Amino acid sequence: MIPLYVLGLLQRYGPQHGYQLKKTISEELEDFTQIKLPTIYYHLEKMSAQGLIAGSSEKAGARPEKTIYAITQSGKVAFIDALREQLSTRYRPVFPSDALFYFSEHLEAEEILQSLQEQYAFLQQSLKTIEQHKRQTLAFIPEEAKPMVNIIFAHHEYHFRAELEWVAYSLKQMKGEQES
Amino acid sequence: MIPLYVLGLLQRYGPQHGYQLKKTISEELEDFTQIKLPTIYYHLEKMSAQGLIAGSSEKAGARPEKTIYAITQSGKVAFIDALREQLSTRYRPVFPSDALFYFSEHLEAEEILQSLQEQYAFLQQSLKTIEQHKRQTLAFIPEEAKPMVNIIFAHHEYHFRAELEWVAYSLKQMKGEQES
DNA sequence: AGTATAATAGTCAGTGCTGACTAAAAGAAG
DNA sequence: CTTCTTTTAGTCAGCACTGACTATTATACT
Incomplete structure (x- = not known):
């Protein structure tokens, strides 16, 4: 690459x-x-x-x-x-945080929940930054390059949004688990 | 990791x-x-x-x-x-395919469109496989491990779905561009 | 004019990873 | 009971990458 x-x-x-x-x-x-x-x-x-x-x-x-x-x-x-x-290369993600959840019984649920909340705030901020960079970049490049640059930024936006939604999902799951 | x-x-x-x-x-x-x-x-x-x-x-x-x-x-x-x-490690993805779009003027639009369609089919298949593995895994592990295993599988599902939606978005954008 | 800071342009040793290879033991096939 | 294949268990050379370091030139500040 x-x-x-x-x-x-x-x-x-x-x-x-x-x-x-x-x-x-x-x-x-x-x-x-x-x-x-x-x-x-x-x-x-x-x-x-x-x-x-x-x-x-x-x-x-x-x-x-x-x-x-x-x-x-x-x-x-x-x-x-x-x-x-x-x-011809295919999408194959690896998330280091999976190991964390796989062995999560070794940490306090409270500690994980707090870090997930920080993660959530970080991701929201990241999304804002990406959107801002997109606007700035699109304003400066030649017209014919815009569609492709748009596609690249969209790629990151889609995945940051997915990560955000997953963190929200995990928070919900873990909170529900804690109460029961 | x-x-x-x-x-x-x-x-x-x-x-x-x-x-x-x-x-x-x-x-x-x-x-x-x-x-x-x-x-x-x-x-x-x-x-x-x-x-x-x-x-x-x-x-x-x-x-x-x-x-x-x-x-x-x-x-x-x-x-x-x-x-x-x-x-405390934060999400920071790198997509090698970004380089492809960044330099896409060196390839035929037709060639890219076709590979995106193959990518789309691959991702749909992957999602099905993940869902199947999730069901199989959840059936075999102890009750108390289920919430966490569920969260890990969800992580991958969220991102495969995001990738799928992005490929669909790119296809739409590129086809629209081609016609105009 | 002297000096501190930033920008420019690298080098190098060390880390993490893995493809390709080796080799013994167990099991399958005739 | 001998040959072939699979499973088990590992070694090693080489590649990709980068943190820490070096060294020169340009600029800003006093």
Whole structure:
């Protein structure tokens, strides 16, 4: 998934170095992915060795040289292949919190209930933030990109809402259990 | 999350070796986590070095020795700590398919639409499977465990339904876009 | 002009995970 | 009773990722 972003951004915005890629990802994709800078360098080097991108050391003035990477022809092919592979991967979520409920007899019900309530507040806040980011993003991007950006934001909204509803459901279940 | 499962199962079902743990996880938790056998051995060794579990080589008859691990006192403490830490971790999903839509101009709309339709069918099938597994599981476990198992299955149901609705939404959006 | 702070551009060692492999024991099939 | 398959039990090399660190340049502040 990270190689996809790197190849795609290199193709969309032209040759760049790692720090610039990280900045673009942080600004445009912060709600959807949290790629770390060393991870970008790792993939740049790997893809460079594979010939998917080509690095050139630029020495501008008295500055230390920095490596600027450009996507190659075989990189463009690999990019399309990777996109196409994404098409066939299926949804398979893993929720670490399941382990918590699976072993919940080791904690006080009261403690779990309280953390669920905090979780609920957090999710409500997150939903507001996402909606706000959506509005901001849609205001700044070109018209033709809007439908797809809308779909990506919707993806997160649907799942945050689902998580919110599940937390509400769990709270209801556990409270009912406690009383009986 | 994996150490949590290992420590919890060692405590619930008593001393075991790696293969047995893997079997239990496959049988009881296959819908919620897909832990691989080498990963279990990795954590067994690590936790053994940390003193959270204690291994003893058992040589029964002419069989090759196998290492049986038991949770220690400090392991029980670490288990509760890990459970409590789970309480404070927040929901933060990452969807690899977002990258696909972010760069969707590189693929034909027709190709994406078709894969979304396959995705839709897959999700419907998955939901049915989860509901069936839920019924089977609830029929076999002790009464007092039912509320929690129910909550875990509900978690997955809520999110599979959200994913299903999002795919439907995307299909609608993309078809509308195509016509205009 | 000197110095603190932020931005820029990385490196590297260590962690977590797993595919591919090995190998003994039990059970099934002829 | 011998061969084949399955189950049991594990090892190991290698990949993806990132926290912590380094080092230079630009900017702001005094």
